[in-house]
Amino acid sequence: MRIGQLAQSVGVDTQTIRFYERQGLLPPPDRQENGYRIYNEKHGERLAFIRRCRILDLSLAEIHELQRYQDDPHQSCAVVNALLDDHISHVRSQIAALQALEKQLVSLRASCNDDREVAACGVLAGISEGSMHPQQAESSA
Amino acid sequence: MRIGQLAQSVGVDTQTIRFYERQGLLPPPDRQENGYRIYNEKHGERLAFIRRCRILDLSLAEIHELQRYQDDPHQSCAVVNALLDDHISHVRSQIAALQALEKQLVSLRASCNDDREVAACGVLAGISEGSMHPQQAESSA
DNA sequence: TTAAAACTATATATCTGCTATAAGGTCAAT
DNA sequence: ATTGACCTTATAGCAGATATATAGTTTTAA
Incomplete structure (x- = not known):
């Protein structure tokens, strides 16, 4: 084919x-x-x-x-399981990071409503103020 | 500086x-x-x-x-809130996708233990068999 | 004074996992 | 003969940086 x-x-x-x-x-x-x-x-x-x-x-x-x-079918499959376990940890740490991020975003969102001008926006103020901890969707699990 | x-x-x-x-x-x-x-x-x-x-x-x-x-501080900050809301949905759908993935991985992992040869590995068999649904860590929220 | 270290500049390549485009060769049917 | 569908390679693009190469500048130390 x-x-x-x-x-x-x-x-x-x-x-x-x-x-x-x-x-x-x-x-x-x-x-x-x-x-x-x-x-x-x-x-x-x-x-x-x-x-x-x-x-x-x-x-x-x-x-x-x-x-x-x-390609080496007679070795112990512990290596395969280990790879999968590592991957699962990896996925779990991604989830944890994203959940923390979600929390941060929701709290930021709560600091504003639509009845304001951009100049008084609670969201923009919250971002500008700082007090945020770096925490990308990736950690060493 | x-x-x-x-x-x-x-x-x-x-x-x-x-x-x-x-x-x-x-x-x-x-x-x-x-x-x-x-x-x-x-x-x-x-x-x-x-x-x-x-x-x-x-x-x-x-x-x-x-x-x-x-740059346009007098418009309504609804646009800012909308952007944030979209981003929150985005993050939530990422989380949901990753949680589904985790479930799939954990179930796959349960199909094997370390006391086998690669040739009999339940994990590799599970992947080879198929019956998996495409589902990347991204969806339209 | 001079020479090395530390800084700056631009341009280009690398990473991941594809996807898209360009420019062309091949093949079957009309 | 030419259209269309298929195949080939090579190259560029996406995100968001990071790394490298090469060169010029400034600062520090011997």
């Missing part, structure tokens, strides 16, 4: 497939005489695996790591 | 200050004869405002919008 069919069957763009190939996530397929890429079932499965990992928000580097584990 | 002092006083990199200037978030300051940028108090306040907005995870475009509102 050619790249367009593969793309459609998995639900990705053809560009994305070439991109994964360049990133080393998909093995370079054979080519027809005219240079067109030819894919088989295995490629489809591998691509679907990548997409499912992406749905879980695993990074391409993490997916790469999982693929390396799959 | 020069760029290095400003950077230190606000706690950002000098590169970041030049970046904000290029993005139109900071007005181009006067220059010394040697071409060095010279900043005053106003610049410091404006930069601090930007940083506090960033801590609230507002995008540079949103910050720009807030600045435009500040």
Whole structure:
């Protein structure tokens, strides 16, 4: 099957497939005489695996790591579980950071109402005043 | 004050200050004869405002919008409140998406333990099997 | 006085995970 | 013969910085 069919069957763009190939996530397929890429079932499965990992928000580097584990099927799968545990912590710390942010935003929002001029806006005043602690949606979990 | 002092006083990199200037978030300051940028108090306040907005995870475009509102101080601050409300919805939908993701990851993790070979890993099997719904950390709130 | 350290300047590349565009080659049907 | 759908590579763009390269300036110390 050619790249367009593969793309459609998995639900990705053809560009994305070439991109994964360049990133080393998909093995370079054979080519027809005219240079067109030819894919088989295995490629489809591998691509679907990548997409499912992406749905879980695993990074391409993490997916790469999982693929390396799959290439050595007799080692303990503790490494896989550890990767997943790390990812779960990561997601949890993102959630925590966003919840703290939400709280901050809601409290800021409460400091104003629509019946004012911008010059007297409680929200803008609250931002300008300071007393805020840096805390991006990312921490070391 | 020069760029290095400003950077230190606000706690950002000098590169970041030049970046904000290029993005139109900071007005181009006067220059010394040697071409060095010279900043005053106003610049410091404006930069601090930007940083506090960033801590609230507002995008540079949103910050720009807030600045435009500040330039027209007699309009109703409803626009500011609306921007904040939108941002709060945005943050809440991020949280919801991440919580759904966490649930999915935890359930996946429960399907394995460390006493297996990679070949029999429940986590990898779970990912390979499919039956997953696309759901990135972003939705239309 | 001179030489190194510390600062400034611009331009460009890097990061993530794609997506989009440009410019062109291939193939089947009309 | 030409249209259209497909394929190829190369390159640029998004966000929001951060890093690097190269060069000029100022300050400090020997």
